[in-house]
Amino acid sequence: MTLDIRLRHRFPDFALDIAFAAEETGITALFGPSGAGKTSTINAIAGLFTPESGRIAIGGETLFDTATGIDLPARARRIGYVFQEARLFPHLSVAANLDFGAKRSPDPLPPAERQRILDMLGIDHLARRRPRNLSGGERQRVSLGRALMANPRILLLDEPMAALDAARKADIMPFLERLRDEARIPVLLVSHAIEEVTQLADNVVFLDEGKVLASGPAEDVLSRADLSPRGAFLEAGAVISGKVASQDDAHGMTEIGFEGGTLWVPRLTAAPGSPVRLRVKASDVMLALEEPRGVSANNIVAATVAAIRETADGLYLDVELTCGHARLLSRITRKSCERLEVRSGMTLFAVIKSVSVERHARRGGEENSGGA
Amino acid sequence: MLHGWLSDAEIEALALSLRVSLVAVGVALPFAVGAALLLSRRRFPGRGVLDALVHLPLILPPVVMGYLLLVTLGTRAPLGHWLDATFGIRFVFSWTGAALAAGIVTFPFQVRAIRLALEAIDPKLSEAAETLGAGPLDRLWNLTLPLAAPGIIAGAITAFAASLGEFGAIITFVSNIPGETRTLPLAIYSAIQTPGGEAAAARLVALSIVLALAGLALAEYAAWRVRKMLGT
Known part of the structure; x- marks a missing residue:
């Protein structure tokens, strides 16, 4: 119905x-x-x-x-x-x-x-x-x-x-x-x-x-x-759907596989294979021209710039990225944008700290219905 | 036990008082619930008039109420005559008349208590019941009345206690007939009027005080029990 x-x-x-x-x-x-x-x-x-x-x-x-x-x-x-x-x-x-x-x-x-x-x-x-x-x-x-x-x-x-x-x-x-x-x-x-x-x-x-x-x-x-009317109501970000790929019990981390690669997030209580949805806030995504080395962030994802938009207040730029069918959003200053010469179509590296990922496990059908 | 302490006439007055009050409150209760529902839930033309009518006995001298009853329901008044001729119902000089007078005079006590209880019920519960398939009568019977029960019981007991003490309306409407309309207050009044009746009057006064206090305590207790039972 x-x-x-x-x-x-x-x-x-x-x-x-x-x-x-x-x-x-x-x-x-x-x-x-x-x-x-x-x-x-x-x-x-x-x-x-x-x-x-x-x-x-x-x-x-x-x-x-x-x-x-x-x-x-x-x-x-x-x-x-x-x-x-x-x-x-x-x-x-x-x-x-x-x-x-x-x-x-x-x-x-x-x-x-x-x-x-x-x-x-x-x-x-x-x-x-x-x-x-x-x-x-x-x-x-x-x-x-x-x-x-x-x-x-x-x-x-x-x-x-x-x-x-x-x-x-x-x-x-x-x-x-x-x-x-x-x-x-x-x-x-x-x-x-x-x-x-x-x-x-x-x-x-x-x-x-x-x-x-x-x-x-x-x-x-x-x-x-x-869609961020009235300013701060909905902080800009992107939702990524993926599946639990592996658990790292020693470090209390979970690896999530999605179309553009993998993301390490703080431990999720879900069995491998369980569908998961993550929302990554635009202000938590850093951009780099080359694959960074020696950074604390666990997640570095290669992505293509799909579009660049001014934020509603005109202060920042939201860079829309695609990696496979998945999307990411990065909020940067105009200054950064000019320095990196960000343009549509170019490939960049998105750097995401594990602790900033909003984790949301989607329980899978049968295999996890008993709860964890 | 009472026989050693009270005379037969005094016991008669006590029994009559209890009967008059019980009938008065019992018969008035459904009307009081109806009036309280109308006054708390509905907006309709004449609502103010109904509100005033319900409260009238509270502000009018009981003697006036008794007189108004006499001129409307006396055997020579059109309504009283019709009731007598058609149904054989005669209130004057009868204990049923005393019950009627007591019921009307204490009506506002019942309505006010019930109305307060109804107004304290969260109307959102009724909405919830509606989405679960309950129609208006269903909601009244299974939601509103049970939730208002503490107020209904408290109102009934308060009215009962007040009607035990009703004097003016009863003596004006149905006179002071031993065994028929001479309730406790009327018996006290008669005892005081009688030379040497002070002792009898004192006993009846003590009895009245005990009854009134017992009524109040009972009202509190009953409301507490029901509240506990309802889990509110």
Whole structure:
């Protein structure tokens, strides 16, 4: 089932005007700064907010269409919604919370499927507890389970980790990764955190000030240098997809193979062969005309200059590099650019310190689903 | 045990008081929940009027309430006459009239407590229930009312305690008839009016104080238990 959405709404302080489609499976991230219209958008999909005009359809079914006057109430839309603050029912046990949607679903899941969800989220043992006796991460997992148990046609996650501290985030991330790999429905993730999006999203819809600035595969959207509106929100960088090539336990390092070569990064807990996504910030990539020797940086990659762009503030230059199909972005000063005489098409060496690489393991299908 | 301490007439007054208050609060409760739901959840024309009507017994002298009941539900008033002729329902000089008067006078206590409890419920929970397929009545029954239960119970017990003490509205509306409408406060009043009745009055006063305190303690305890049960 694909999700098609197009909507317009005028708020007192800004206008929402967006259109996009989400894939049948995998996670599509609605990514953008606070106030971009992300939550309004998923509230419209869930039926909790009625936009002035637009159309929302899942699979072949229209949930909302101002042209034909269709507006299904939220309770009939069969959309799973995981809220930022979990919103578990405090007077019910975890088991009763999990059953709440399941009991009301017109198409309830068979017991085996329900058990699979409990196992995937690791919440089976919490059944008799009360929500107030759960940790933040447990609450979010139960909330996720409650939404999935109702057998929804699509799952909406509204910044599911925003209310959690770093440790709790690390707690729940593996479960979201499993969800992405195992869910058979489209998942729409609202987030303003680049780490989350890099780690989880297959596709990204980049929103700002109520408009879609870019959408497409995560690698493409998150590597675009021109998407740093409002200055520091999205620091320019490039996403590289690769696989774990080897582990160096003695030094606590992991070697990642990608199309342009290999990168050494601080240790990832993932088996060799596991898919991995890395995001390398443009300001962490140094350029050299000749292959440097005797430098501390572990990673030196030969790359070709594809384009040179001025940054939005005009102070620096972003050099777009390709190595194979992979891309890198390097932010340098005009002075460096003149000194090195950087031109399109020339071959350079990109120097990347291991410690500056943002690591994001993508769990592979079977071989690593047990977690590490 | 009570027989050694209280006279039959005094026990009768106590039993009558409990019965009147129980019926008054029990019958008024669903209406109080309804009024509290309307006042806390909905914006509608006449909301201000309803709000004022609900609170009227709180600010009007009970004697005035009793008088208003008498002129609307007395057997010679059109409404009272109709009820009597059609259903055989007669409130005047009857304990049911006392319950009606007590129920109306203590209605605001119930509505206020329930309304506070309803307004304390996070409306986001209702949204969550909606996305899980729950319609409005479903949400009311399975989410809103259970979460408001501590307030509903506290309101009912407070109203019960207050209605044990109702005097003006009852004596004005249904008079002071032993065994029928002479509740505890009316019995105290009668005892004071009777030469040599001071001892009886003192006993009934002590009883009233104990009842009132027990009611308050019970309200606190019940609300605490329910809150614990609900896990809120």
